[in-house]
Amino acid sequence: MRVAVGESWLRRSDPERRAAATPRVMLAALLTGLLTAWLLYDGLGVNLLVCGVVVAVGAGTAARTAGRRIRPWTAVWSVAAVALLVVPAVWNAGWPAVLAAVGALGLASLALHGGRRWPGVLLALPGFLWQPVPAVGWVRVGLEVRSLPGRDRIVPVLKALAVAAVLLTVFGLLFASADAGMADLMGNLSPDLDLGRLPARAALFVLGTVTALGFAHIAAGPRRWDRTEIRPGRERRRLEWALPLVALNLMFGAFTVIQAVVVLGGADAVLSTTGMSRAAYARQGFWQLSVITVLTLAVVAVAKRWAPRTTGADRRLAKVLLGLLCVLALAVVAAALGRMWFYVDASGLTRLRLWVLVVEVWLGVVFLLLIASGLTGRTGWLPRVVVLSGVLTLAVYGLMGPDAIIANQNVTRYERALKTDLATATMDLRNVRTLSADAVPALDRLPEPQRSCAMQLINEDLRGKAKPWYATDLAAARARQVLKERPLLVQSPAEVRWLCDLTGPR
Incomplete structure (x- = not known):
């Protein structure tokens, strides 16, 4: 019985029709495979954007053959995907580049599938993953039914x-x-070929070709995930549904009052009870508050599913309790951000701390959108706007250069400490030595020998074989220029052990 239900669920989302694979689509896919094998072997940079444009051309050709037209939200998702693919061309850090590439794939899938409701949007984002295998069969059928000229x-x-x-x-x-x-x-x-590279290039060729075919297969006939039915949960009695929410709101309210007392400076009794300084109290518990924020979103989703909705009074009560919980959750978000701010000011900024700060800000935006949806009484716009807010957050995070921001914040702290107390000023080199070439302009402001110690690993990475223009980025080129004009004092591992270990945090 479960299998039949699953088959019915998938069959309900089947495309109405799918256009056949044309020679132009196949040619675009082969071109994408060749470009992928040629460009992506040496690393990520402008090449990712080039390959993405070729994939988009193939998908656009398939969509045009199927008689599809560009809609406003399709254009929004497409522009956002291109913005994400710009990140590897500008910055050198690997983690933001990977996030940008994955986000661009999801947005491209959403742009081709479309979607308005939560099932349509959330299932369309990873919808590309199960397209490559059917796409190969789609091409085979197209070759069998089409007589090629000559x-x-x-x-x-x-x-x-x-x-x-x-x-x-x-x-x-x-x-x-x-x-x-x-x-x-x-x-x-014979041409100069490195046989050792052939397997990797062949794998990239297959990956690029199948990716292009997968997106073209979606464009020729996307699944209609919006047809997926999610029935609301069985209504609970008002008491068994409202009592837990009232208790949770009271706990959130008590936390909000305590935070207000601390922020306003009247927290002497609280701080004397805990035995911590004001700064230590402010830094405590950021991670717990972040978990609370995520769990609150889950509670809101579950409570809304099983909320009583038979009468107008039931609907008003659900709106009031859930809206109040979202408002109080904003206080939790503000408290978490404030505590992380003190934490960073005392200990410095790291990749993990910056990432969770960005995620926490986005969660606050999601709660604001939920409150706006409740006030207006309209929810049709919510799924796409929530996803758009997440995409914009990811794009801003990648384009602002996380490693550059981390290095700048840590160097600024060190410069401020030098002006305040030269004898006790220290630079935590372990926090900045593993950053990418994006950090070089900020680390270049450090005095010697801290400057050389901080950039020693970056220098070793950049001293290797120069990458072609399509596999590099602006940050790496800028870093090479800085290191060429002002070489480092530290060049060998022995010098690192002798010099850098003495300049680390004491």
């Missing part, structure tokens, strides 16, 4: 070229191993 003449030529290539390779290797002169001639005539 097929009788092209296929024999391709077969002859393949046989000739095999024969020349086998006999050429034998002749080269038998005679030095022949080996020299063969070496001059």
Whole structure:
């Protein structure tokens, strides 16, 4: 019975029709595979944006063949995906680049699928993952039903070229191993290929081709995830539903009052009871408050599903209790952000701390959107706007250069400490040595030997073989220029152990 239900659920979202795979779509997919094998082997940079544009052209061709038109939200998701693909071209850090690439894939899938309701939006984001295999079958069917022009003449030529290539390779290797002169001639005539790279490039070719075909397959006939039905949960009695929410609101309210007392400066009794200073009290519990924020969203979703809705009084009570919980959750978000601010001011900024700060800010935006939805009584816009807010947060996080911000904050703290008390000022090199080339402009402001110690690992990474223009980024080019103009004092691991260990935090 469960299998039948699952099949019915999937069948309900089947596309109304799907256009056949055209030669242009297949050509765009092959071109994407070739570009991926050529450009992405050396790293991420402008190449990711180039490959993304070619994939978009193939998907657009398939959509046009299917008679689909660009809608406003399709344009929004497409522009946001392109903005995310700009991140690897500007900054060198790997983590934001990976997040941007994954986010761009999800947005491209959402742009092609469409979606208004929560099922349509949330299922469309990862919808690309199960498209590559059906896309290959889609192309095979297209080749079988379509008669290619000049097929009788092209296929024999391709077969002859393949046989000739095999024969020349086998006999050429034998002749080269038998005679030095022949080996020299063969070496001059054959292209310079590193056979060790062929497996990786072949894998990239397959990945690029299948990715392009997958998006074209969606564009030719997307699944209609909005047809997925999510029935509301069984209504609970007013008492068994409202009592837990009232108790939770009271606890949130008590926490909000305590935070207000602390912020206003009248927390002497509280602080004397805890035995902590004001700064230590403010830094305590950020991670717990972040977990509370996420759990509150889950509570709101579950409570709304099983809320009583038979009468107008039931609906008003649900709106009041859930709205109050969202408002009080904003106080939790503000408290968490305030505590992290003191934490960063005392201990410095790291990648993890910056990331959770950004996520916490986004969660606050989600609560504001929930409150606005409750006040207006309209929820049709909520799914897409929530996803859009998350996309904008991810794009801003990547484009602002996280490693550059982290380095700048830590260097600024150190400079401020030097002006305040030169004898006790220290620089936590462990916090900045593992940053990417994005951090070089800020770390360049450090005095020696801290400057050389902070950028030693970055210098080693950049001293390797220069990457081609399409696999590099603006931050790496800027860092190379800085290090060329002002070389480091530290060049060898022995110098690092002798010098840098003495300049770390005491």
